[in-house]
Amino acid sequence: MRNVAKLSDLPDTEPVRVDVDGVPVCLVRLGEQVKAVHDTCSHQQWSLADDGMVWGNGVECSLHGSTFDLDSGEPASLPANQPIPTFAVQIDGDEVNVDVSAATNDAPFPDH
Numbered sequence: 001m002r003n004v005a006k007l008s009d010l011p012d013t014e015p016v017r018v019d020v021d022g023v024p025v026c027l028v029r030l031g032e033q034v035k036a037v038h039d040t041c042s043h044q045q046w047s048l049a050d051d052g053m054v055w056g057n058g059v060e061c062s063l064h065g066s067t068f069d070l071d072s073g074e075p076a077s078l079p080a081n082q083p084i085p086t087f088a089v090q091i092d093g094d095e096v097n098v099d100v101s102a103a104t105n106d107a108p109f110p111d112h
């Protein structure tokens with residue numbers, strides 16, 4: 001687990017990109033919970049945090065509109081048809097910790 005952010009610094013329902021040991025991670029705060037997924041869209045490698053929109057438990061890629069579930073990493077809509085890696089999150093007080101050593105959903109990491 002790496003400390004990646006302060007909960008109080010994260011805007012609610014707005015994706016934020018952080019770099020964790022060289023892995024781009026998209027953090028999404030949902031109230032007192034934080035979800036963490038790989039920031040790279042599985043369609044054409046766009047950053048999900050770059051103008052991405054949060055809908056319920058999903059984040060929508062701003063380039064072509066695929067929405068990924070923040071727990072399963074699965075795309076709910078085309079054109080993406082492959083999941084993105086999801087990561088374990090632990091909140092300790094105001095500290096947000098993420099483990100990028102392995103995807104919790106076994107999705108492959110993008111090549112770049």
Ligand code: FES
Nearest residue numbers: 041043044061064
């Ligand atoms: S790059 Fe994300 S949907 Fe196309």
